[in-house]
């Protein structure tokens with residue numbers, strides 16, 4: 482076996498492991514860790530039982546030997562392709578890779594491992610870093626435990642450009658382990674496993690939460706695109722058009738560099754200090770290059786994170802970006818679309834297959850990696866029967882959404898309540914500044930109340946601890962209070978205040 486890092490053992494015996502289910506957004510690594518926790522024995526023997534290789538189960542970002550896994554688990558985790566694209570980071574990196582190369586990578590991780598994968602994907606050269614720290618949200622972990630009986634790593638939170646939980650609009654916490662992943666001999670799981678330190682992503686206020694929520698939302702959508710579905714040349718043109726319409730490029734496409742850098746810095750102010758986003762400090766060098774890739778004969782695909790930051794800066798909604806991409810795919814065929822799971826399958830055929838198999842136009846469009854507008858156009862061309870969507874956001878629903886937002890409800894929860902997408906709610910907020918302000922204030926008060934109560938409860942629970950020790954408890958909320966509610970800290974916690982003094986504890 483050419484690409485295997487270790488010897489493959491044949492499944493001579495039927496596997497006798499007790500296997501948990503694989504949750505829809507759970508990472509494969511997280512599932513493997515749970516198998517280990519449920520069945521005991523050593524990490525290498527768990528890995529051998531699942532993959533026939535001692536360390537494959539410990540690879541936390543990219544997969545390997547998926548055919549062996551499928552064989553040894555009797556196919557109960559689903560198709561190896563779906564496991565690779567939906568439960569590991571491959572789904573996030575492959576849309577930008579040429580469709581043939583993407584297929585080649587998939588075939589290789591089905592039958593072996595690919596030690597040079599990060600180099601092939603351009604991660605090593607991107608200056609963004611390839612460690613892929615494990616990240617998560619404490620509220621999500623609580624919910625997981627209630628729903629499934631265990632907390633797990635959610636795939637969307639592991640995407641390198643995800644820094645906040647979209648569901649709860651709060652910073653993710655990073656499980657910091659100084660041991661590099663290849664040297665680990667066990668699993669880091671959200672609520673068990675190896676020792677780790679929790680680092681909360683330092684997000685500065687509501688505006689930044691908004692921006693990082695958009696980046697996280699776009700990242701998750703990006704990861705559902707078909708491998709090879711984005712062409713760097715088309716992307717470069719999409720960016721140039723958008724930059725031009727925003728006065729950041731001339732009609733001929735030359736970039737107004739100073740204006741671009743200024744706009745970028747202002748949009749992501751402060752984020753360059755967030756672990757994983759340090760590359761923004763080099764904004765002067767990288768960014769114009771990304772948007773200017775069209776000028777090169779061989780544009781480099783670039784790291785998805787760079788694209789996602791630029792897309793979130795230039796487009797107010799993901800659908801807008803997809804529509805701009807579709808529009809830019811020239812009808813003259815200058816740049817041919819490549820979105821498909823294999824080089825011979827054209828997207829419209831894939832789309833047709835999904836609709837015939839029972840998917841809605843919207844769902845078939847998402848599965849094919851195109852926007853719904855294109856899906857509708859194709860459905861008409863193909864003569865597929867569908868029920869046109871009626872206007873779903875009625876005045877009654879708008880009023881309900883408004884009332885809920887005014888009381889500070891979570892935008893995602895409101896979207897679910899009135900049955901529209903979160904993008905629609907975000908648009909409603911961004912088009913009505915008074916509503917947005919009222920919402921931000923209401924959220925601030927709700928958050929402050931929750932943080933105060935939480936911190937007081939923490940002190941009651943650990944009366945003997947110093948502030949320094951309290952701050953080591955995960956999700957203690959101290960920094961938030963220090964930044965946003967310092968007067969309350971000073972008034973209500975005089976003994977603590979005396980310990981910390983009026984200076985910044987950082």
Ligand SMILES: [Zn+2]
Pocket residue numbers: 618619620621622646647648649650
């Ligand atoms: Zn969450």
